[in-house]
Amino acid sequence: MTYEEIFNKTKEDFMQADASHIQEHLAFQFNIVGEGEGAFYVEIKDGELHVEPYEYYDRDVLLICRADTLLKIASGELDPGFAYTIGKIKLRGDIEKALMLKQLSYPNRSHR
Numbered sequence: 058m059t060y061e062e063i064f065n066k067t068k069e070d071f072m073q074a075d076a077s078h079i080q081e082h083l084a085f086q087f088n089i090v091g092e093g094e095g096a097f098y099v100e101i102k103d104g105e106l107h108v109e110p111y112e113y114y115d116r117d118v119l120l121i122c123r124a125d126t127l128l129k130i131a132s133g134e135l136d137p138g139f140a141y142t143i144g145k146i147k148l149r150g151d152i153e154k155a156l157m158l159k160q161l162s163y164p165n166r167s168h169r
Contacts, residue, residue, distance in 0.1 A: 059093055
């Protein structure tokens with residue numbers, strides 16, 4: 058997959074998540090390594106989710122992973138905490154804020 062395909066699919070999946078219960082500001086930058094390499098960010102502000110194809114220099118957390126891992130996290134199929142534990146994600150920044158990705162609600166889906 059190309060970066061553009063990965064970004065579009067990831068954005069589509071993240072935008073299905075419910076972040077309305079998250080009232081603090083969170084900014085996550087994802088750096089994709091390997092196939093489809095690139096960067097983008099996910100921001101939650103006042104319960105609204107935004108996904109943009111840019112680097113976010115004032116981020117809370119930088120998450121580095123392969124495209125397949127990212128797609129599973131974005132779709133709600135893979136718990137980001139579990140992915141970190143098994144070494145599928147590297148992170149720089151506030152680990153507590155990184156784990157707040159788990160608070161995104163995906164209707165009719167469960168984390169693995």
